[in-house]
Amino acid sequence: MTPVKGGYAVDVPTINVSERARRENATVWSTFRAFAVTLRHLFKSLFKGDTPTIYYPEQTRPYSERFRGTHILTVRGDGSLKCVACYMCATICPAECIYIEAGEHPNPEVEKFPERFDIDMMRCIYCGFCVDACPEEAIIMSREHHQSVYNRSETIYTIEKLMARPGIDAKGPGYRPNRPMAEAKIFNKEEQKECAFPSVIEERHPAVLYESMIRRRG
Amino acid sequence: MPKVTINGQTYEAEKGKTIIQVADEVGVQIPRYCYHPDIGIEGSCRMCLVEVKGAPKLVPSCATPIADNMEVRTNTERVHQAVRYAMEFLLLHHPIDCPVCDQSGECWLQDYYMAHAGHDSRYPLGQKTRRKKAFNLGPLVKLDQERCILCTRCVRFTRNVTKTNEIQVFSRGHNAEIGIFEDRPLNNAYSANVVDVCPVGALTSADFRFKVRVWFLKGTPSVCAGCSTGCNNRVDHSARAQGGGIPGYTATDGKIYRTVGRRNVDVNKSWLCDEGRLSFHTLDRWPRLRHALKAGEQKPVDDLLPSIHERFESIRKQYGDNAVAALGSANNTNEALFLLKQYFGGHADFRLSNEVDLYQQRQDDLLRRLDKHANTHGALDLGLNGELGGLRGLRERAAKKEIRAMWIAFHPQLVGEDAPEIIDELRKLISALEFSVVSTTHDFEWARAASVLLPMASWAEEKGTYTNYAGRVQITSRAVMPPEDAQPLHLMMAELLQLSGRNVPRDPSAIFDAIAAQVPRYAGLNYDNIGVLGVMPVEAPQEVLR
Numbered sequence: 001m002t003p004v005k006g007g008y009a010v011d012v013p014t015i016n017v018s019e020r021a022r023r024e025n026a027t028v029w030s031t032f033r034a035f036a037v038t039l040r041h042l043f044k045s046l047f048k049g050d051t052p053t054i055y056y057p058e059q060t061r062p063y064s065e066r067f068r069g070t071h072i073l074t075v076r077g078d079g080s081l082k083c084v085a086c087y088m089c090a091t092i093c094p095a096e097c098i099y100i101e102a103g104e105h106p107n108p109e110v111e112k113f114p115e116r117f118d119i120d121m122m123r124c125i126y127c128g129f130c131v132d133a134c135p136e137e138a139i140i141m142s143r144e145h146h147q148s149v150y151n152r153s154e155t156i157y158t159i160e161k162l163m164a165r166p167g168i169d170a171k172g173p174g175y176r177p178n179r180p181m182a183e184a185k186i187f188n189k190e191e192q193k194e195c196a197f198p199s200v201i202e203e204r205h206p207a208v209l210y211e212s213m214i215r216r217r218g
Numbered sequence: 219m220p221k222v223t224i225n226g227q228t229y230e231a232e233k234g235k236t237i238i239q240v241a242d243e244v245g246v247q248i249p250r251y252c253y254h255p256d257i258g259i260e261g262s263c264r265m266c267l268v269e270v271k272g273a274p275k276l277v278p279s280c281a282t283p284i285a286d287n288m289e290v291r292t293n294t295e296r297v298h299q300a301v302r303y304a305m306e307f308l309l310l311h312h313p314i315d316c317p318v319c320d321q322s323g324e325c326w327l328q329d330y331y332m333a334h335a336g337h338d339s340r341y342p343l344g345q346k347t348r349r350k351k352a353f354n355l356g357p358l359v360k361l362d363q364e365r366c367i368l369c370t371r372c373v374r375f376t377r378n379v380t381k382t383n384e385i386q387v388f389s390r391g392h393n394a395e396i397g398i399f400e401d402r403p404l405n406n407a408y409s410a411n412v413v414d415v416c417p418v419g420a421l422t423s424a425d426f427r428f429k430v431r432v433w434f435l436k437g438t439p440s441v442c443a444g445c446s447t448g449c450n451n452r453v454d455h456s457a458r459a460q461g462g463g464i465p466g467y468t469a470t471d472g473k474i475y476r477t478v479g480r481r482n483v484d485v486n487k488s489w490l491c492d493e494g495r496l497s498f499h500t501l502d503r504w505p506r507l508r509h510a511l512k513a514g515e516q517k518p519v520d521d522l523l524p525s526i527h528e529r530f531e532s533i534r535k536q537y538g539d540n541a542v543a544a545l546g547s548a549n550n551t552n553e554a555l556f557l558l559k560q561y562f563g564g565h566a567d568f569r570l571s572n573e574v575d576l577y578q579q580r581q582d583d584l585l586r587r588l589d590k591h592a593n594t595h596g597a598l599d600l601g602l603n604g605e606l607g608g609l610r611g612l613r614e615r616a617a618k619k620e621i622r623a624m625w626i627a628f629h630p631q632l633v634g635e636d637a638p639e640i641i642d643e644l645r646k647l648i649s650a651l652e653f654s655v656v657s658t659t660h661d662f663e664w665a666r667a668a669s670v671l672l673p674m675a676s677w678a679e680e681k682g683t684y685t686n687y688a689g690r691v692q693i694t695s696r697a698v699m700p701p702e703d704a705q706p707l708h709l710m711m712a713e714l715l716q717l718s719g720r721n722v723p724r725d726p727s728a729i730f731d732a733i734a735a736q737v738p739r740y741a742g743l744n745y746d747n748i749g750v751l752g753v754m755p756v757e758a759p760q761e762v763l764r
Contacts, residue, residue, distance in 0.1 A: 112318040
């Protein structure tokens with residue numbers, strides 16, 4: 001391979017810098033051209049209403065269906081937590097921001113429930129892995145992303161705060177990948193009729209959802 | 219010796235062994251549920267089926283004795299199919315509640331399902347048989363009948379090992395289930411071993427249940443310090459920080475969650491007694507001593523040791539060498555006691571009461587012994603039982619002003635209570651002394667009277683060797699870090715020896731090399747040849763476990 005112009009092994013275009021600088025030199029005419037651009041956009045936004053800005057926070061931009069905002073802990077029909085404290089979310093969490101303490105539930109069908117479920121929102125990276133890992137659909141993400149607080153300790157969300165926040169339902173849920181699967185597999189009418197233990201279906205026994213995941217993999 | 223060929227490789231094996239035993243020895247993996255080397259053969263799970271040349275059907279390898287020129291194959295398609303179908307039957311009514319099951323992560327059903335089965339259940343989940351869940355068999359064990367695969371390991375444990383027969387199989391056929399009689403709970407002294415032997419999540423420990431998921435734990439091979447038997451165990455402790463910056467949660471400094479039996483045929487087989495298994499809770503029973511205290515003020519340990527050394531030296535100069543002595547503990551490691559004896563020039567003892575006579579006496583006929591100290595034999599080997607006469611003798615000498623300054627190392631018993639008269643004697647001893655240094659693990663009220671109070675690392679926080687009742691030398695490992703300023707006794711002694719101009723190693727294995735060079739009984743031993751199972755230094759009559 002023979003070196004070409006400039007000593008490079010490949011063909012590199014040579015730019016004459018001084019020539020280009022002279023061509024792009026600011027003149028009176030280019031100043032007027034710039035004013036023209038500004039004025040064009042000014043009139044466009046004044047009369048046609050074509051503005052690129054929005055009146056935030058009164059207006060917001062549309063977000064994706066799968067937007068990953070602050071987490072929600074979902075509840076059963078009777079208002080108790082769906083979470084069974086299996087620690088899957090705490091295991092998968094790359095930021096290690098979930099802290100769970102499990103307790104013995106009085107009902108042996110449920111058996112295990114979280115006595116404490118804390119998420120450190122300052123540490124969370126909103127990756128949604130916890131939602132993917134959850135076998136119960138007990139943790140989902142919301143569309144909420146305003147998290148201004150007065151002091152640091154408020155950024156650690158406890159069960160009460162994760163379960164119910166005022167106005168969280170208005171925007172609908174965020175990232176929730178297991179929902180269609182769960183409805184199709186578990187909550188269809190025929191399977192409910194066959195089931196000898198309807199309470200299992202209603203109460204959403206941990207195994208019910210877990211089974212659906214096994215089938216999907218197989 | 220018969221020759222057996224397993225998967226094309228020929229091995230010589232002892233006569234009378236079964237195929238699975240030979241396979242375990244040579245490292246061929248055969249799946250099993252009901253077979254356990256220490257509780258005998260049942261042959262009910264059908265997981266260990268293998269192909270034997272000449273046999274018309276597959277044979278259970280756990281119950282088939284080897285014969286000469288036997289040709290065994292464990293990896294044929296026929297065997298895989300058989301194991302797969304056995305797994306399908308075992309999992310037929312399994313509730314698949316892995317998210318709430320304490321066993322998941324170390325469950326043999328999970329392991330073998332992934333390795334050998336991988337099928338979809340043919341039984342709709344809603345129609346699976348429901349049974350009793352989470353009811354207490356005894357104070358330490360909970361049973362979930364839905365997860366049980368009827369391998370009867372627990373039944374045979376209570377039948378063959380403890381001979382108490384609390385757990386039985388009730389009903390027959392597809393109604394068969396594990397249970398207890400109404401008036402006889404599972405409360406023998408070894409009850410929690412059934413949790414260890416249970417390959418699935420049917421039996422779970424009431425003590426460990428839901429505390430932590432097992433994949434967060436790290437296992438450190440260690441030795442139980444609950445009594446002089448020195449059972450081999452595995453200390454499971456937190457391995458990684460969780461929960462980020464959430465206040466009140468500090469997993470990084472280490473927390474012991476459970477201990478489980480580690481198989482050592484010569485000492486404890488696979489068992490631990492319940493007291494020893496739960497003895498790690500003793501470390502949290504009283505507040506730990508976290509800082510050195512001198513006249514009620516917190517001081518760094520490294521600043522105090524030179525002043526302690528100077529004080530000992532001045533008393534030695536004034537009243538003679540005999541005026542300074544030490545009281546070790548039979549729960550200190552050999553390394554610590556060896557350096558203690560070196561620093562105090564032999565004016566050291568370790569006996570608190572008459573436990574020296576007890577250390578070989580059995581409490582029952584399985585594992586437990588009456589002496590609740592781990593290293594009495596080691597202290598005797600090192601010659602710590604001098605003319606000082608134990609705690610009582612030291613107290614009398616201190617009262618007569620023969621002894622004016624002392625170092626007292628005190629570990630509380632991990633099992634049971636320390637006798638009140640021992641605490642009383644220690645109290646009197648401290649008040650009779652001119653200068654007393656107490657190194658203890660916990661913040662005891664009686665120890666506050668000492669001139670200097672030093673925090674000491676406890677069991678599972680230091681590395682060292684214990685010598686059990688029979689003279690077997692075993693390594694106990696550091697599983698968690700000592701709290702804040704606490705140090706192992708051997709480090710404090712090495713520092714004092716350095717101050718007195720003698721250079722000694724600080725690494726426990728190097729200290730043990732010095733012991734091996736000086737104590738004839740330990741000649742030729744080092745940490746490498748002691749290993750994880752320990753070693754018996756000389757041939758001594760050893761009681762055989764039944």
